[in-house]
Amino acid sequence: MGRFLLQRLTYMLVALLLIITFTFILMHVVPGGPFASEKQLPESVMKNLNEKFHLNDPLWLQYVKYLQQLLKGDLGVSFKYEGRTVNDFIKNGFPVSATLGAVSVMIALIFGISLGIISALNQNKWQDYIATIFATIGFSVPSFIMASLLMYFFAYKIKLFPTAMWGTPAHVVLPAIALATLPTAFISRIVRSNMIEVLQQDYIKTARAKGMSERVVIYKHALKNAILPVVTYLGPLIAGVFTGSFVVEKIFAIPGIGRDFVISIVNRDYGLILGLTVFYAAFLMLMNLLVDLSYALIDPRIKLTRKEG
Amino acid sequence: MEITRELLTPLEKSGLEAEAIGKPRTTYWQDVRRNFRKNKLAMVGLVVIILLVIMAAIGPYLSGHTYDEQNYKMVNQPPNSQYWFGTDSLGRDLFTRVWYGARISLEVGIITAILVFIIGVLYGGISGYFGGIVDEIMMRIVEILSSIPFLLWVILLMVIMEPGLKTIFIALGAVYWLNMARLVRGQVLALKEQEYVLAAKVLGASPLRILVRHIIPNTMGPIIVAMTLMIPEAIFTEAWLSFLGLGVSAPMASWGSLASDGVQAITAYPWQLFFPAFFISITMLAFNFVGDGLRDALDPRARR
Numbered sequence: 001m002g003r004f005l006l007q008r009l010t011y012m013l014v015a016l017l018l019i020i021t022f023t024f025i026l027m028h029v030v031p032g033g034p035f036a037s038e039k040q041l042p043e044s045v046m047k048n049l050n051e052k053f054h055l056n057d058p059l060w061l062q063y064v065k066y067l068q069q070l071l072k073g074d075l076g077v078s079f080k081y082e083g084r085t086v087n088d089f090i091k092n093g094f095p096v097s098a099t100l101g102a103v104s105v106m107i108a109l110i111f112g113i114s115l116g117i118i119s120a121l122n123q124n125k126w127q128d129y130i131a132t133i134f135a136t137i138g139f140s141v142p143s144f145i146m147a148s149l150l151m152y153f154f155a156y157k158i159k160l161f162p163t164a165m166w167g168t169p170a171h172v173v174l175p176a177i178a179l180a181t182l183p184t185a186f187i188s189r190i191v192r193s194n195m196i197e198v199l200q201q202d203y204i205k206t207a208r209a210k211g212m213s214e215r216v217v218i219y220k221h222a223l224k225n226a227i228l229p230v231v232t233y234l235g236p237l238i239a240g241v242f243t244g245s246f247v248v249e250k251i252f253a254i255p256g257i258g259r260d261f262v263i264s265i266v267n268r269d270y271g272l273i274l275g276l277t278v279f280y281a282a283f284l285m286l287m288n289l290l291v292d293l294s295y296a297l298i299d300p301r302i303k304l305t306r307k308e309g
Numbered sequence: 310m311e312i313t314r315e316l317l318t319p320l321e322k323s324g325l326e327a328e329a330i331g332k333p334r335t336t337y338w339q340d341v342r343r344n345f346r347k348n349k350l351a352m353v354g355l356v357v358i359i360l361l362v363i364m365a366a367i368g369p370y371l372s373g374h375t376y377d378e379q380n381y382k383m384v385n386q387p388p389n390s391q392y393w394f395g396t397d398s399l400g401r402d403l404f405t406r407v408w409y410g411a412r413i414s415l416e417v418g419i420i421t422a423i424l425v426f427i428i429g430v431l432y433g434g435i436s437g438y439f440g441g442i443v444d445e446i447m448m449r450i451v452e453i454l455s456s457i458p459f460l461l462w463v464i465l466l467m468v469i470m471e472p473g474l475k476t477i478f479i480a481l482g483a484v485y486w487l488n489m490a491r492l493v494r495g496q497v498l499a500l501k502e503q504e505y506v507l508a509a510k511v512l513g514a515s516p517l518r519i520l521v522r523h524i525i526p527n528t529m530g531p532i533i534v535a536m537t538l539m540i541p542e543a544i545f546t547e548a549w550l551s552f553l554g555l556g557v558s559a560p561m562a563s564w565g566s567l568a569s570d571g572v573q574a575i576t577a578y579p580w581q582l583f584f585p586a587f588f589i590s591i592t593m594l595a596f597n598f599v600g601d602g603l604r605d606a607l608d609p610r611a612r613r
Contacts, residue, residue: 145572145582
């Protein structure tokens with residue numbers, strides 16, 4: 001367990017360092033980037049920049065200072081919005097994005113697992129076909145199109161939900177569904193095929209032979225093993241929901257960090273892009289680590305010391 | 310008894326064939342083709358892809374309007390007899406633009422798949438074939454890189470490089486090869502212990518030749534499936550990037566950028582989103598069907 005944890009942690013830190021180094025180099029080499037030397041800036045602005053970013057120091061020293069600053073939890077400042085730090089953006093936006101992400105993950109898990117079970121128990125019957133059609137649509141419609149369509153029909157045409165903004169639970173529904181569509185489809189397929197496989201195993205026959213009710217067999221014995229692979233999918237699921245929320249937050253004008261990130265890209269606000277990238281990378285990798293750990297804890301068959309690729 | 314030459318004459322061929330049990334022998338690829346043809350969904354997918362490719366080739370010339378021709382008197386027209394898919398906010402013909410976008414989107418999908426194939430096969434092949442410390446180091450690199458959320462990678466690459474098609478290929482290729490490398494390595498590891506590889510080695514073939522001529526061809530099945538499924542994934546990601554404003558820039562168009570424009574105007578002119586969205590979804594479906602069909606056809610043991 002300890003070795004596994006250590007190995008994953010090392011990978012994570014190396015990967016994070018890689019991203020940070022990459023973003024640091026980025027700041028200095030991008031043509032037209034924030035510190036590009038060919039750009040003519042007013043004397044006073046240059047002086048401020050120099051003071052803030054130690055541009056007169058040798059490159060390696062700048063790098064060390066950048067790392068020190070990150071270690072202190074300071075992700076830098078926006079180049080566009082004067083006086084706003086990346087940390088400000090995260091403090092305001094992250095709770096919003098996290099709420100949206102958590103609701104989407106819940107929707108995906110609940111509907112995905114239910115659909116998968118229904119499909120598996122009614123293999124090749126009409127319920128299965130409907131679930132398959134749903135999953136196929138989920139696979140083939142990009143989330144930003146799904147978001148726009150949901151907005152068009154449920155907010156604009158029949159006015160069931162608000163079209164945009166944030167604040168009440170009703171604001172969460174449409175964006176969360178849009179984000180959850182693809183993972184729901186994916187989870188339902190995983191659960192379906194696993195459930196079918198598990199139901200044919202001997203221990204299920206034993207349980208049935210012992211005279212257990214069908215309900216107990218399915219929900220107590222089979223389901224546990226059938227949804228195990230879903231746990232491995234949680235890492236990519238969380239990453240997908242959070243990166244997917246870039247576009248969904250943009251469409252629904254939700255004040256989360258996803259929208260901030262998109263705006264920073266449009267504005268070429270390098271300070272914000274880099275700060276948020278480092279934040280996203282760290283956050284998603286941490287999530288992945290937690291998922292890996294929980295998987296190892298849930299399934300005793302998993303060997304902890306070595307993870308096969 | 311003396312054995313004469315006459316006693317050793319071969320039997321008549323026809324008699325032997327009558328005794329034969331079974332069907333004519335088929336090669337592996339003939340089997341694959343036949344299994345694939347039996348899969349209705351996969352065949353539908355293939356037909357759709359062929360139609361899409363044909364339309365991408367000739368579509369932009371059919372309506373008589375070019376993709377960047379603007380007509381300010383005909384702005385935001387609904388589909389009609391002159392503009393079959395309607396026009397956009399600058400009065401450009403959406404029919405032409407949708408098929409022009411099909412070219413770009415398919416190009417993105419296919420070229421990315423080829424790039425990923427080349428990098429992945431070389432990297433995974435070398436890693437798997439040489440094994441030992443080389444493999445250890447190369448796979449650690451892959452593991453570290455793949456622990457970074459890949460869309461962040463793509464966005465960062467797109468932000469630093471100049472916008473354009475080439476950048477999209479590079480950014481997508483730079484990210485998606487990781488899975489391909491893993492897949493190829495696994496295959497190569499399994500194959501390199503086989504006798505025919507040993508035979509080639511004994512005959513003095515160079516490692517590169519063994520890899521390229523003997524091992525890789527035998528790993529083609531799973532690789533082709535992965536490439537087929539790579540194409541819709543790349544189209545998807547390009548659409549997503551276009552939506553963030555990082556894809557191809559106007560007046561060029563991809564399905565992603567068309568859909569992105571359409572989203573802005575959805576309440577007033579829904580058809581501007583409908584057509585690109587429809588074709589993106591159809592393409593996803595078709596490639597996924599073909600990919601699944603190929604997977605089933607290539608692996609005779611695969612569960613249906």
